[in-house]
Amino acid sequence: MTRLQKEYTQKQAAYPHKVIVCCGTGCLANGARKIVDAFEKILSERKVKDFSVEAVKETGCHGFCEQGPLVVIEPEGIFYTRVKAKDVPAIVEKSIEGREIIDSLLYADPTNGHKIEHYPDVKFFSHQKRIALRNLGKIAANSIYEYIAVDGYQALAKVLLQMTPDQVIDQISKSELRGRGGGGFPAGKKWRTCRDVKSDVHYVICNGDEGDPGAFMDRSIMEGDPHAVLEGMMIAAFAVGARQGYIYVREEYPLAVIHLQKAISDCREVGLLGANILGTDFTFDVRIARGAGAFVCGESSALMKSVAGEVGEPRAKYVRSVVKGLYDQPTVLNNVETYANVPLIIRHGADWFRKIGSPKNTGTKVFSLVGKVRNTGLIEVEMGTTLREIIFDIGGGIIDGRPFKAVQTGGPSGGCLPSSKLDLPVDFDSLTAVGSMMGSGGMIVMDDKTCMVDVARYFLHFLVAESCGKCTPCREGLYQLHALTEKVCNGEGTEADLEKMEQLSKMVVVGSLCGLGKSGPNPLMSTIQYFRDEYLAHIRDKRCPAGVCRALIKYEVIEDKCTGCVACITACAYNAITGEKKKPHFIHQDKCEKCGACVAVCKHDAILVS
Amino acid sequence: MVTVTINGKLVKATDGEMLLTLLRREKIDIPALCQHDAVEPYGACRLCMVEITKPEWKGWSDYVTSCLYPVADGLIVHTHSPIVIELRKTILDLMLARNPQTPLVQKLAADYGVMKTSYQEVPEPNDCILCGLCTRICDTMGFKAISAVNRGHGKEIAPPLKQAPPDCVGCLACALNCPTKYIKFTDNGTTRVIWEKSFQLIKDAKTGQPTITREFADYLIAHRNIQADYFDINDESHRKETALNMGKIAQWQREEQS
Ligand SMILES: Cc1cc2nc3c(=O)[nH]c(=O)nc-3n(C[C@H](O)[C@H](O)[C@H](O)COP(=O)(O)O)c2cc1C
Ligand code: SF4
Numbered sequence A: 001m002t003r004l005q006k007e008y009t010q011k012q013a014a015y016p017h018k019v020i021v022c023c024g025t026g027c028l029a030n031g032a033r034k035i036v037d038a039f040e041k042i043l044s045e046r047k048v049k050d051f052s053v054e055a056v057k058e059t060g061c062h063g064f065c066e067q068g069p070l071v072v073i074e075p076e077g078i079f080y081t082r083v084k085a086k087d088v089p090a091i092v093e094k095s096i097e098g099r100e101i102i103d104s105l106l107y108a109d110p111t112n113g114h115k116i117e118h119y120p121d122v123k124f125f126s127h128q129k130r131i132a133l134r135n136l137g138k139i140a141a142n143s144i145y146e147y148i149a150v151d152g153y154q155a156l157a158k159v160l161l162q163m164t165p166d167q168v169i170d171q172i173s174k175s176e177l178r179g180r181g182g183g184g185f186p187a188g189k190k191w192r193t194c195r196d197v198k199s200d201v202h203y204v205i206c207n208g209d210e211g212d213p214g215a216f217m218d219r220s221i222m223e224g225d226p227h228a229v230l231e232g233m234m235i236a237a238f239a240v241g242a243r244q245g246y247i248y249v250r251e252e253y254p255l256a257v258i259h260l261q262k263a264i265s266d267c268r269e270v271g272l273l274g275a276n277i278l279g280t281d282f283t284f285d286v287r288i289a290r291g292a293g294a295f296v297c298g299e300s301s302a303l304m305k306s307v308a309g310e311v312g313e314p315r316a317k318y319v320r321s322v323v324k325g326l327y328d329q330p331t332v333l334n335n336v337e338t339y340a341n342v343p344l345i346i347r348h349g350a351d352w353f354r355k356i357g358s359p360k361n362t363g364t365k366v367f368s369l370v371g372k373v374r375n376t377g378l379i380e381v382e383m384g385t386t387l388r389e390i391i392f393d394i395g396g397g398i399i400d401g402r403p404f405k406a407v408q409t410g411g412p413s414g415g416c417l418p419s420s421k422l423d424l425p426v427d428f429d430s431l432t433a434v435g436s437m438m439g440s441g442g443m444i445v446m447d448d449k450t451c452m453v454d455v456a457r458y459f460l461h462f463l464v465a466e467s468c469g470k471c472t473p474c475r476e477g478l479y480q481l482h483a484l485t486e487k488v489c490n491g492e493g494t495e496a497d498l499e500k501m502e503q504l505s506k507m508v509v510v511g512s513l514c515g516l517g518k519s520g521p522n523p524l525m526s527t528i529q530y531f532r533d534e535y536l537a538h539i540r541d542k543r544c545p546a547g548v549c550r551a552l553i554k555y556e557v558i559e560d561k562c563t564g565c566v567a568c569i570t571a572c573a574y575n576a577i578t579g580e581k582k583k584p585h586f587i588h589q590d591k592c593e594k595c596g597a598c599v600a601v602c603k604h605d606a607i608l609v610s
Numbered sequence B: 001m002v003t004v005t006i007n008g009k010l011v012k013a014t015d016g017e018m019l020l021t022l023l024r025r026e027k028i029d030i031p032a033l034c035q036h037d038a039v040e041p042y043g044a045c046r047l048c049m050v051e052i053t054k055p056e057w058k059g060w061s062d063y064v065t066s067c068l069y070p071v072a073d074g075l076i077v078h079t080h081s082p083i084v085i086e087l088r089k090t091i092l093d094l095m096l097a098r099n100p101q102t103p104l105v106q107k108l109a110a111d112y113g114v115m116k117t118s119y120q121e122v123p124e125p126n127d128c129i130l131c132g133l134c135t136r137i138c139d140t141m142g143f144k145a146i147s148a149v150n151r152g153h154g155k156e157i158a159p160p161l162k163q164a165p166p167d168c169v170g171c172l173a174c175a176l177n178c179p180t181k182y183i184k185f186t187d188n189g190t191t192r193v194i195w196e197k198s199f200q201l202i203k204d205a206k207t208g209q210p211t212i213t214r215e216f217a218d219y220l221i222a223h224r225n226i227q228a229d230y231f232d233i234n235d236e237s238h239r240k241e242t243a244l245n246m247g248k249i250a251q252w253q254r255e256e257q258s
């Protein structure tokens, strides 16, 4: 392997300049493929000094998709955003041949408008600490050599040639790595239990289901650095004595499947998968299992059923799947990000890893930061970074400078936290302590225009549909909780309903069979806890303070502000607005369908939603 | 043998047997709607939940479904603690919203003081409590003819594509074991209809009485090592024949002895 690495590094050294084109799903959707083609075309037509077609790297997602397609020119680190294929000739001419920076393609800091030339100076990146995402946006996603060139598979070699399975598990235990799929269970402990179960067959599985809507951290890792996941799995397999592994990927992630498939076959070709890996007596292979895309299939027992070709319904786990998992054999199931951390822990040691993050919550966590923040995207931060740092430093604050209202963490069954919790360090234990959770790392930022009852209603709606329907408290309980939130949103709720929601939520938590039901009431409970006033406003005053719940709001023209521009009349599909040019207009409440079209077109903020 | 404390009373049990079995032996009445001795425990209705703890848990307790919780030494069980009662009451209340007219649910709910659901009745209430017994029994029989369709609150029991299930043999195991009699069938002695699939019954050649469906007979003959002509006569005739044979054997034995 050292030889492979050397050869490849030498080959690469022939081209000191590289152009990195992000080819993650986000940038591809915005035309990254055309950019790559344009670079390749120009470079093969023209002879550019120190630069050949091979210097174009198609990498995985940098996490900044919203600004994509992204192009980085190395080694200078010039960072271009929103690049189009037609910009390519200029980039080659000015920035590659001429070392000149094209101002119009630079990223402007949303807080002050300053243009930023270099990648490491973008705050979105500079506040991050990248371990699981170490190679994303750096190496070509589809090449095993690129991975090897950045010391990939060194950890595997170390494990196979110098360590015993027990030593590997000791390192992982000592690193205090906790599972990144949600629950935060110590990975070392899981591996040890599995190893200790006497059986001829053990399995390792990678959970790449990622059912949380809007989350894409696992997808990005599988697409952009598939070998990191494979290496992590191989190390786990060696540690627990597994010969077969599965990566469970949902059907909606075709690019992840393609890249993983390529990575697996490349590994087989160079002898990193299959019999006698690296000349040792370790034999291991990996297969991809494709999920049909039900949220509940991410739950471990349901996932294992699904891998075995059965309906993905959870089972009660008084015997844990580490002991009796896939095909009733001892099985280690870990999340994509968990596995991606493993090689670095082995390479740099448990102590190195433990120094990152906070005590009992070591390392980093990847989040998908979305919602009303200026910079959305995929980020990785040390555990213990505060919500404020994430939202205001990396995220650049709230869009349009509006007030921050809440942040929802942990996916559909996580919780909503108010501004009083902004200085909370983000880690497994702190989030759970305040009624939310880490989940797999979804983070949705909300501003003052968000109605918290509506938010709870939205998540419950998702969960009612995504519950497998096996057990009564989850199937019927979440349904009734959702019905109660609808009642409140419609202005028909009572204070007794509010109590009922709290009581039923507790019972659904105690009574449900699997994690979906057990955490399903979280969005509701946390919004009642932190935004009770808003529930009461709906119930007592029949008012939606955020102006969202249609039954409770009214659209009115503010006479002083209205210039009589007539824009709203044209926009209103219900003929609810009348008025003469240059005179204040009037909205007829009996006709208004509360569609909001008028607000969207009024340039004078003359329409009040109350 | 292990020792378990149930509601303060020490009882002996076999290690690993399911807690519900033990509770039943102890004549403790707790509802358990998805449990059936013919199939593996499933843990879906959640009515059989109890509170458990152990001295070494330092005051912490857990709520588990007794139908599939294996008994272990030193376990302390409370079958009617306040939370457990509240849970059963809530579940029955929720069930009543889906099954308002179902006598079994009405009776259990009444036992827990719920006469009418306090929730919103679902739009099209019916008698199915989604205990999954029918599908599990059909699976156990080896047919897998029916299954649950849809997820979440829209889950229902139905044959595939809501059409006459190709794999159904008309054995009635699902319908006869359905605790709420939700699965309808008709049988006039000649034709049997279930899941909108119609079956001809085999008739006893001598008495003309029905035995079982041709499909079921063929299945048993093929998979259960049963004689090909076994179902050509009905149970009663089989019994008569057996009695006759036993009589003959007894007679031979007497003759041999004398
Ligand atoms: C309803 C439900 C959905 C889940 N979805 C996922 C998922 O999409 N990805 C994931 O890694 N873990 C998911 N989990 C957590 C897994 O059950 C399991 O704990 C995890 O994959 C273990 O890996 P880890 O220890 O590395 O976190 C889900 C759990 C529940 C209850
Ligand atoms: S809690 Fe919900 S998702 Fe989990 S088994 Fe019960 S019904 Fe299915």
Ligand code: SF4
Residues within 6 Å of the ligand: A555, A571, A572, A573, A574, A575, A576, A577, A587, A591, A592, A593, A594, A595, A596, A597, A598, A599
């Ligand atoms: S909210 Fe919609 S329906 Fe009402 S006045 Fe405005 S545009 Fe017309």
Ligand code: SF4
Residues within 6 Å of the ligand: A557, A561, A562, A563, A564, A565, A566, A567, A568, A569, A584, A585, A601, A602, A603, A604, A605, A606, A607
């Ligand atoms: S769009 Fe606004 S300013 Fe123009 S007429 Fe309507 S309310 Fe007045």
Ligand code: SF4
Residues within 6 Å of the ligand: B127, B128, B129, B130, B131, B132, B133, B134, B135, B157, B174, B177, B178, B179, B180, B181, B182, B183
């Ligand atoms: S049809 Fe009957 S047996 Fe089947 S799930 Fe419904 S209630 Fe249970």
Ligand code: SF4
Residues within 6 Å of the ligand: B137, B138, B141, B143, B144, B145, B146, B167, B168, B169, B170, B171, B172, B173, B174, B175, B194, B195
């Ligand atoms: S009657 Fe049909 S569906 Fe019912 S148990 Fe028998 S084979 Fe299965």
Ligand code: FES
Residues within 6 Å of the ligand: A022, A023, A024, A025, A026, A027, A028, A060, A061, A062, A063, A064, A065, A066, A068, A069, A070
């Ligand atoms: S896909 Fe390019 S930054 Fe995410």
Ligand code: FES
Residues within 6 Å of the ligand: B031, B032, B033, B034, B035, B042, B043, B044, B045, B046, B047, B048, B049, B065, B066, B067, B068
């Ligand atoms: S009988 Fe135990 S959960 Fe239904």
